[in-house]
Amino acid sequence: xxxxxxxxxxxxxxxxxxxxxxxxxxxxxxxxxxxxxxxxxxxxxxxxxxxxxxxxxxxxxxxxxxxxxxxxxxxxxxxxxxxxxxxxxxxxxxxxxxxxxxxxxxxxxxxxxxxxxxxxxxxxxxxxxxxxxxxxxxxxxxxxxxxxxxxxxxxxxxxxxxxxxxxxxxxxxxxxxxxxxxxxxxxxxxxxxxxxxxxxxxxxxxxxxxxxxxxxxxxxxxxxxxxxxxxxxxxxxxxxxxxxxxxxxxxxxxxxxxxxxxxxxx
Amino acid sequence: xxxxxxxxxxxxxxxxxxxxxxxxxxxxxxxxxxxxxxxxxxxxxxxxxxxxxxxxxxxxxxxxxxxxxxxxxxxxxxxxxxxxxxxxxxxxxxxxxxxxxxxxxxxxxxxxxxxxxxxxxxxxxxxxxxxxxxxxxxxxxxxxxxxxxxxxxxxxxxxxxxxxxxxxxxxxxxxxxxxxxxxxxxxxxxxxxxxxxxxxxxxxxxxxxxxxxxxxxxxxxxxxxxxxxxxxxxxxxxxxxxxxxxxxxxxxxxxxxxxxxxxxxxxxxxxxxxxxxxxxxxxxxxxxxxxxxxxxxxxxxxxxxxxxxxxxxxxxxxxxxxxxxxxxxxxxxxxxxxxxxxxxxxxxxxxxxxxxxxxxxxxxxxxxxxxxxxxxxxxxxxxxxxxxxxxxxxxxxxxxxxxxxxxxxxxxxxxxxxxxxxxxxxxxxxxxxxxxxxxxxxxxxxxxxxxxxxxxxxxxxxxxxxxxxxxxxxxxxxxxxxxxxxxxxxxxx
Numbered sequence: 001x002x003x004x005x006x007x008x009x010x011x012x013x014x015x016x017x018x019x020x021x022x023x024x025x026x027x028x029x030x031x032x033x034x035x036x037x038x039x040x041x042x043x044x045x046x047x048x049x050x051x052x053x054x055x056x057x058x059x060x061x062x063x064x065x066x067x068x069x070x071x072x073x074x075x076x077x078x079x080x081x082x083x084x085x086x087x088x089x090x091x092x093x094x095x096x097x098x099x100x101x102x103x104x105x106x107x108x109x110x111x112x113x114x115x116x117x118x119x120x121x122x123x124x125x126x127x128x129x130x131x132x133x134x135x136x137x138x139x140x141x142x143x144x145x146x147x148x149x150x151x152x153x154x155x156x157x158x159x160x161x162x163x164x165x166x167x168x169x170x171x172x173x174x175x176x177x178x179x180x181x182x183x184x185x186x187x188x189x190x191x192x193x194x195x196x197x198x199x200x201x202x203x204x205x206x207x208x209x210x211x212x213x214x215x216x217x218x219x220x221x222x223x224x225x226x227x228x229x230x231x232x233x234x235x236x237x238x239x240x241x242x243x244x245x246x247x248x249x250x251x252x253x254x255x256x257x258x259x260x261x262x263x264x265x266x
Numbered sequence: 267x268x269x270x271x272x273x274x275x276x277x278x279x280x281x282x283x284x285x286x287x288x289x290x291x292x293x294x295x296x297x298x299x300x301x302x303x304x305x306x307x308x309x310x311x312x313x314x315x316x317x318x319x320x321x322x323x324x325x326x327x328x329x330x331x332x333x334x335x336x337x338x339x340x341x342x343x344x345x346x347x348x349x350x351x352x353x354x355x356x357x358x359x360x361x362x363x364x365x366x367x368x369x370x371x372x373x374x375x376x377x378x379x380x381x382x383x384x385x386x387x388x389x390x391x392x393x394x395x396x397x398x399x400x401x402x403x404x405x406x407x408x409x410x411x412x413x414x415x416x417x418x419x420x421x422x423x424x425x426x427x428x429x430x431x432x433x434x435x436x437x438x439x440x441x442x443x444x445x446x447x448x449x450x451x452x453x454x455x456x457x458x459x460x461x462x463x464x465x466x467x468x469x470x471x472x473x474x475x476x477x478x479x480x481x482x483x484x485x486x487x488x489x490x491x492x493x494x495x496x497x498x499x500x501x502x503x504x505x506x507x508x509x510x511x512x513x514x515x516x517x518x519x520x521x522x523x524x525x526x527x528x529x530x531x532x533x534x535x536x537x538x539x540x541x542x543x544x545x546x547x548x549x550x551x552x553x554x555x556x557x558x559x560x561x562x563x564x565x566x567x568x569x570x571x572x573x574x575x576x577x578x579x580x581x582x583x584x585x586x587x588x589x590x591x592x593x594x595x596x597x598x599x600x601x602x603x604x605x606x607x608x609x610x611x612x613x614x615x616x617x618x619x620x621x622x623x624x625x626x627x628x629x630x631x632x633x634x635x636x637x638x639x640x641x642x643x644x645x646x647x648x649x650x651x652x653x654x655x656x657x658x659x660x661x662x663x664x665x666x667x668x669x670x671x672x673x674x675x676x677x678x679x680x681x682x683x684x685x686x687x688x689x690x691x692x693x694x695x696x697x698x699x700x701x702x703x704x705x706x707x708x709x710x711x712x713x714x715x716x717x718x719x720x721x722x723x724x725x726x727x728x729x730x731x732x733x734x735x736x737x738x739x740x741x742x743x744x745x746x747x748x749x750x751x752x753x754x755x756x757x758x759x
Contacts, residue, residue, distance in 0.1 A: 118730070118733045
């Protein structure tokens, strides 16, 4: 026996900007580590934290949201080594960081590209602006563990939504390492919440939750019919996004369009 | 201030009663057949189901015609016809060709405007001045607008390659039969899809006249198919494996059932569902204009409007004079024959809807709200409901939470803009909202915070094909109108 024994990290959930253990006191083993196994109660707590965080984040200026996302990229760059250790490696980390930077730049361009002024036939000023839809649940893909989560998370939050993400069941550690970058990135607590645990246990709770406005099933394995059925309870927006790609249309899937009319007259 | 002084300040003189001679629109602009079949593959065909049901005029209860009750086999045939038309040429037709067909349809709608307006008012009960000045011109405008998109789709969505979806099943409601048909068919065809459309059970006539417009436009057979029937026909369409897209406008309950049914199927879905719009009036508004806007917001089309301003939120300091003015204005509304050009309030669309309105109004009275209806004589035959205002309404009352879809306004008050917002956003719906104030910065502040897809400031119930329309929350997803309305009928490579 020689050399120093390393201090192991205890992996926890990320809810409301804090890192609690699951209220259920459970964990499960994934990739050789014990990871918190979130309960339905944890999922509900995460939704509440997201709902509380939503108004402030949604009303932040686009310039500010863009900067906060860029700050997240800075934090990820600083942790690139740690992140590389929990995903497929350095290339994936770099792609994930670049993706965050790419989406950061969209924050203050969305209304110009996705909205517009409408030439109605009458004396009205009429314009359409994109707005966040509210609380978004994300079922993250298993592969690539880090880049897949980032690819769904970034378009979710850049438009002003708050997110509850169910991490990959088989590779949850990347999500928690990412959460630690998020926690230090100026993103207000609760804008991103990360649950680790069993997808089959958590996804249906979020799909059926009446205070979740949209659900991204990009990482839901196999048959998503039951989740989609549950989503109909409050007419949730169901998103099947691109797992490894980037596009402003991925952002639009999480947005509503609001049209405002006003008469024009002297 | 004493009560006497208060009542003097808010007293509004009784309206002068104008006597108008009847000014009925001639019915002979429309010649109806006794019985209508289905429109499948460019042909009028007898339903395989063999069954028909009557469509009646809600203002007189007379039977106007018999229409087919399409069964599962009929829906199969319609979907097959639409599929064949999609594959045999419509999807590969030069886009400018699609555009020209749509321009033709727009023109024929304008040329046959009188006939369509009369048919719409006969079958649906809405005042002729609305069908003539709103429904028909807007329907034509929708075809005109989307005609222009047909050959410009690649400019609508940068960096994406648009492709049609295939066969669209479209189910429309009874409140704006022809206009909803235009909202559904025009963008679908512009994007290269073919359609099977089901008009509402109580208002099929203008859609059946539209089949003749398709013939006049020489639209290729099967591009547009019209099947009539009730909810069971709609259910066959929604569950049909040959359908690539479902577009539904109607109640939130049915919308949820459709979303459940399509779960996991990959069928693209857009929903335009119910609403319970707040019309918010601040103390600095132009009061008379606001009263006109409130009346337009809730009594237009007898309140059969999903985005109707059915909850009036008034700033407390002007509640008394505003309600007094509103009641006085209500006394001047003319209820009666929908075909009379002076009529403001027509007939309730159906007996079932009248019963629903009555039940909800009864619940309002039971829960403790104060009801006001202007003196007005209801015709002996037909389905009628007097314009109604409820004051003393609490947030929790059914009349403040549930969609009534009738000429019934619930009045509540607020003190601060924050309170108005809180109350306005306090329903599961999020379709539309109104703001009345002279203060521009307040309009924009409110408009940003209202959770609704359409916000009308110092106006209400305006529509235009260039303007996206659709809801937040349980009012549905997807937009109709404008560039955004194209997306519902496209997939991207």
